[in-house]
Amino acid sequence: MRRALALLAVAVAACGGSEAAPSQTPSTTEKAAPEATTAGGGATNLAPEVAGARNDLDRAERDVAAAQADCAAACRALSSMERAAEHLCALDGGAECTRARERVEAARERVRAACGGCER
């Protein structure tokens, strides 16, 4: 359930993130930081390199979340592909089946390499 909710949150965050992206470039953040300090009356005054690092961290966090969402979707597609190939082989155990199984195995390997496998 946590994953499902996280996935939804990721989607919303990703959408918002893309819109907010222009304001998160290092140069604008560097300009914005002192203003935040003034307004906040003693809030953290971030050095440019710290602000840049924070942006990098935010970006990396978004990338990880997006990758998790892609892996969940890839696993779902792989399961469907496996079921379809299984039934195809039940109908025709010949060359068609062999080829379908090879494609499923290649897809499974691809998902395993990118995502570390799928939960069963």
Add this chain to the structure above:
Amino acid sequence: MKPARVQLAALAVAAVVLAGGVLARCSRGEPRPTGDDAAVVDTELLAFLSLARAHHHEANLLEQDGDLPGAIAALRKIVDAPKPHPGERLPEEEEVLADTFARIADLELRNKDTDAARRDVESGLLHAPDPTYFRGHLLEVYGIVEEKRSDDLRDGGRSDEAEVARAHARTLLHQAVDIQERVIGRLLDAGADAGTR
């Protein structure tokens, strides 16, 4: 599947559908409604998505009790419900409908109503015209429906029709494999591209 897993799977599907819709709209760069319109659009769509989730939960419980007709009836309330914006094709709504028709068809097949399963999977395909996971899943279910129909026809002594249904099943299952392979490729290629940026 264990009951808890069924519920989790349904929640995951609901989240994926919602997330997919949000991302789809986002990626197309569609403007978000503003002001009073935004409230109306969000409320209507969210109400439909919430109703869909509630009926999927209801179907989970009925399915756990072995009440397949009850589960089908619960899911049919989603496809029969008033839609948020009649005449418009909202990605979120279309994905929910495609996914719901696929689940209805699967339950009907298990309930040994092959004709109903076939009708519903064909209805579902109208909501998933592009090569997405949802279309691939519907084609997978359709292939299984045709496989079963072929068996039924053969058992009834209608071997010519059985052979036609069997060939159709093979075509559909091939298409499902093709689409899901492309879906996986797209997803992982996009992830690899993001990682190199």
